[in-house]
Amino acid sequence: MATNVKERDADPALAERLRLEVERAFQRSLKGFELLGAPPPTVGRTPKTVLHRRGTLELVHYHAVADEVYRIPLLIVMAPTNKGYILDLAPGQSLIEFLLQRGYDVYMIDWHAPAPHERDLKIDNYVLDFIPDCIRRVQQDSGEEDINLIGYCAGGMLSVIYQSLHADGPVRNLACFTTPIDFSKMELFRSMAGEKAFDVDAFVEKNGIVPADVVASGFEALRPASRIASQIKLWDNLWNDQFVKGFRMMERWGNETLPLPGGYFRQTTRELLRGNALYEGTLRIGGRPVDLGNITVPLLHVVAQYDHIVPPACAAPLVQRVGSADKEEVVLPGGHVSIAAGPNAVKRMWPKLDAWLEERSV
């Protein structure tokens, strides 16, 4: 015992560490109980007005906070698999709040769970109906003809398809985050969706709407150990209020993964994952071929270096294929979600997006 005391005296860092660990263990017990009865974390608190709601579609306008805003409004297109509040988690962790404070007029296309009658919605409906409809509404609401379009993940893919089919439309600039183009590089999704492994027609016929659990488990299958590991990390960090808050918001977002219309799911599986039609140039929407070369507006593509859902190789062809003279791909350290939300996004992606947009928004 005397030796231990001597060692501790000789090693103040050890004594400090022991004190810290005892304190954290105590905090873990207390906060663990608090967590059991805690209500779901509040997210998406930036004031907004719902401009339009139609089935799965919702168009919102965030209230401006700057005294004057840039002329061209921003329209963000969220991926149909997830809720848009990932870009508006909490004050200080919100891309929306950041953009508003930087003087942009921000609109967002967010999605709800599709109703049973929307089971047959296809990519065609999203890019020939939903996005053009919302653009018209943004034009009406803002009084501006020009629009800057921003798409995240599959929202980026929809925006790219829309723009290639409406090259002479009102979109002045296009920014995409982690947008898949070459689906042959999504090896795991392709493997799961292979014809021998999965009868997509029978599945869609049977289910109509693809349940959220199936969509979420598809994402989880890419990193099967991460859910358990994240629970262990949560326990380890229970003493840390900031960590717990961030974890719970992300957990809520993951748990609120959206179901998908069967038609959209079937088209994505057959034409994009199996046929790689967007990359090959064989995708036809509304009977018209989707040619990325038709896109001539300035383009920014933000790619996540460690993205396990849309690997950089899958996203890279966007900048290579478009016909824009002004185009830029930025590969930033981060994963599929942390590229847009989280401390790294605050430091890296948001300032980059702002720097790119500001001179193109007047």
Place this chain on the structure above:
Amino acid sequence: MASSLFLDPLQLWREAVNKLENDVNALATGSMKSQEVARSLQQFSTVSLGMQQVLEKAIEAYLRRANLPSRKELEAVAETLQRIEHKIDQLLPAEAVPVPRPARTRRPQGAAPAAAAAPAPAPAPRPARTRGRSTTRRAGKP
């Protein structure tokens, strides 16, 4: 904090958890590339989904017999109520929820002084609801 003479077992444990997570993910990723594994997983998923649907149907049948609404029905009612509330909100006078409409005259902070000194364009007028759907490019734009 000064560095300790002793290894931190908790830090070692954290590193082990991270390594294990990465290794298991890498192993699973490798396995998933095999068509057999993918097929087995899909079959498992299909069976699991089928069982879930059977269970849901049984519960729904029981609730119907007991004259009780299912969770899905309650969620549908809540969704409908939300839509009605939203439509009522839309019918309320616009003054009830004032939405800020700042001028669209902002310039980038790093803009050249000459550009900053140039007269700012007038704020865009609020369009009438009957506005046309023209999406013509502005002259002089690339």
